[in-house]
Amino acid sequence: MGKYVAPLHEFRAENCQECGGKAANLGELINLGINVPPGFCVKSNVYYYLVESNNINERITRIVENINFSNPKDMEEKTAQIRPLIINANLPKDLQEELLQNYQNLKEVVGKEPMVAVRSSVAVKDSDISSFPGLMDTYHYICGFEPILQKIKECIASVWTSRATFIRHRKKIEHSNALITAIVQQMVDSEVSGVMFTVNPMTSSPSEVLITSCWGLGELIVSGECTADMYILNKTDLSLKSSNIAHTPEMVVFDDELGKGTKKVPVPQEKANMRTLNDAQLKELGNIGLTIEKHYGAFQDIEWAYMKGQLYILQTRKARV
16 A cells, blocks of 8 residues: 555555545445445545645645634635645645556556546544535546546545535534545446435335436436435335336536536436336345445445446445434
């Protein structure tokens, strides 16, 4: 394992403080034999190395000390002063070398210039907090080493979004205890994706698995922008107990005009009235969900995607019920 960067498969759940909750769980899943997109993680020590090597730590501290947390506009303005300090910082040479080596390794695994997602992974020092859903930034369909370096810095800088900063203040978490890392992972160009709970979060029933899904990437589900298809499975035999097909009019896909990022497009007519998941996919998802739940000994909240008929697990965390 490198000093600043390591492939995902080298992490385990107990490495949360080193790589954040998301990366720790992805490493755990890989070693459980679950199909996870390959990638690497920039470790939590990189944030401190970056700010110290660029002499910006004191400037950040001064800005934070002057935030008026009762004034949303002031909070937005002050955090907006911090993020560019990190985004425009120079990456030290030894860090760049480790990043390049891991990028080259990913190219060998994928077999070509990889299209990647750059995703945040967080934790709090000396705490069991390992997730702040929806508060940090994620970037999809990034290609090329230099663009990836830039998105890594933007991802790390998202620890200072106004949302994340306010949540730490409200929860009385010292800002200096926030840990953020960046995951660089092969992009799953999903035909259908969604979220699975191994406990029904609407009823707290432990005997049901709830799966939500949509065409394309799952951004609309995670952000709450769409009403997704919903399936409830009996946990005992994974039979379909009930379903609600939403017929969502839009989907998120690769922005082929820009050659990077995503865009919203209408759902193709031939898919508009179809279920997003068939019975075989529901059973496959249910089996994977129960395997992950058994491994952790706790109900799970799992993000997943299908690409070319193959199931990928993108994230798992303990479900809130």
